[in-house]
Amino acid sequence: MVARAGSLKISSMNDKLIVRDYFNNTGFERWRRIYGDEAVNRIQHSIRVGHQRTCERVLEWLGDVHDQSICDAGCGLGSLSFPLAERGARVFATDISEKMILEARRRQKSRLPDSDNPRFEVLELEQIDGRYDTVVCLDVLIHYPLDQVEKMLAHLSNRAGEHLILTYAPKTLLFAALKKVGEFFPGANKTTRAYQHRSEDIEAILTRLGWKILRRAAIDDKFYFARLVMTARSASAVAA
DSSP: OHHHHHHHHHHHHHHHHHHHHHHHTHHHHHHHHHTSSSOOOHHHHHHHHHHHHHHHHHHHHHOOOTTOEEEEETOTTTTTHHHHHHTTOEEEEEESOHHHHHHHHHHHHHHSTTOOOSEEEEOOGGGOOSOEEEEEEOSOGGGSOHHHHHHHHHHHHHHEEEEEEEEEOBOOHHHHHHHHTTTTOSGGGOOSOOOOBOHHHHHHHHHHTTEEEEEEEEEEOSSOEEEEEEEEEGGGOOOO
16 A cells, blocks of 8 residues: 555656646747737648637636636636636636746736736645635646646545536547547647546535536637536535
8 A cells, every 4th residue: 555655646746747847848839829829730720710719618607706806727828817806806827837937927918917816826736725616627627647636636525615617528439539539639739638528427526525416518729628527615505
């Protein structure tokens, strides 16, 4: 058991190092383009569209966020953080990648000049502290195996007061087939290793952590496959 626990710890550390290194190096320019408005190839455009649709659905579900505290865990370049702040939320945005956070701060100067909202900080997900009305974690769990996902969700659960919103990559035959093609495409489209998760596994974790599913959405666009889930504390949840 000691050896197994040690190997799991090493594995989780390796996954984090891989993700941090990717988004601080080869992956940074790729995702800077995807999250921007410059010309991209069809695969990157599909991912852009899928991510934008995900952010739009989250904003729709949350509705009026004025004066709410929201943590955007794994914020990237602020695709969700900025519109939340513009709607009046107090946003704490974190990412494991220093380069992503530096670029988000640069964009903040033009999009929200003279404002420190959102507040961007370089942090691993499990280093996030504080308490927030809502915690959002989009397009992050795809980079981690299920045992690490459970630990991450447990930590985020302790940070969230009313809602926990997340996406994960569904375990489907189509997604598995695409993943096999050069582990998600060669060359300029190469990304970190992608983990698929069964919906029943993710929802079982959320149930154990005391959450009830309020809403679910499938957001797929050719090369972007995500399942979006919004939860509320079990005691106050109502059926979707």
